[in-house]
Amino acid sequence: MKLLGELAVPIIIAFVMVYSLRRGTDVFGGMTEGAKDGLKTVIGILPALITLLPCIYMLRASGAVDALCSLLSPILARLGIPAETVPLMLLRPLSGSGALAVGSDIIKSSGADSFAGRCAAVMLGSTETTFYVIAVYFGAAGIKNSRHAIPAALIADLTGFLAAAFFVRLFWG
């Protein structure tokens, strides 16, 4: 299973390139054009990270993050979730760049290959910015009454968090 994850990137790159070549698509032109778009994405993330990371680092340096984590850790321990991921779970549905900033802070301070660091990465990879998605889609469609969309989406997020901790424990526990 872990090998599959490691091989995914080279296999996908090779597959897409061979397929494109056979279809007569300009491989180099397409890759470089896409990379140019990627630069725009990175430039879009940078100002948000510059704003958010100092706030998050200050909060951690003050001891507030540790206090919040140790406050919630007895409940979370029962669910198998590492307390270090609390800030990530709180911010994940609200802000994509905020979650990226908090996630990088957790991965940095706990270690990329630690239980908490891996959990944070899996949580980040298996959930989305719920409230942003809801605002954009319902806003565009002109919907005022969102009915059960928010609770159902939050149930999905919560399941994602629990599952992340469960599978990281299962694979590396």
Place this chain on the structure above:
Amino acid sequence: MLLFNYIIVLMVVFSIVFGALNGNLTALSAAAVAGAKDAVTLSLSLCGMICLWCGVMELMRRSGLSGKLSRLLRPMLAKLYPTAAKDPETMDALSSNVSANLLGLGNAATPAGIKAAVGLKRLSGRASASDELCLLVVMNSASIQLLPVTVASLRASFGASAPFDILPAVWLSSLLSVSAGIFAAKLLARFTRP
């Protein structure tokens, strides 16, 4: 967005209050400097992989590979969205939204998703969100991305031995999360007035 403004201001205010209480005040300015510096180094280290992946995704789009995936998904989606299945235009937008999400084509997923949302609203003819529109939003707010490249590069930049080894865990967690979302949407739909 308003809520988020309060959150970041509260973070800074709390850090000063807690810092004063814990006697950590001197660490705060070093933390702010380190945060700003890390933002730049982190963006730089993520830049290569994000750009490479955007290149691969552009190639998927140009070669028609993402269109192919979108056609493959259509029969399965027609079962989840019976009303949308009757309208080819909405179904088109819906399947390209889901396939773009799977491939991580965020820039293509949102416009297609919005088009599908507008189509679903039109088909339902109601002011409140129809069951299928709620389902669309739930599926978009649960990540179904096959390759979370940004997260893997994040791990790589902090020294992970095998940055992509989390993929199977991500896939299984996403699968459970999306299934729970779909199940919750179907169940809760009975209790909310359309």
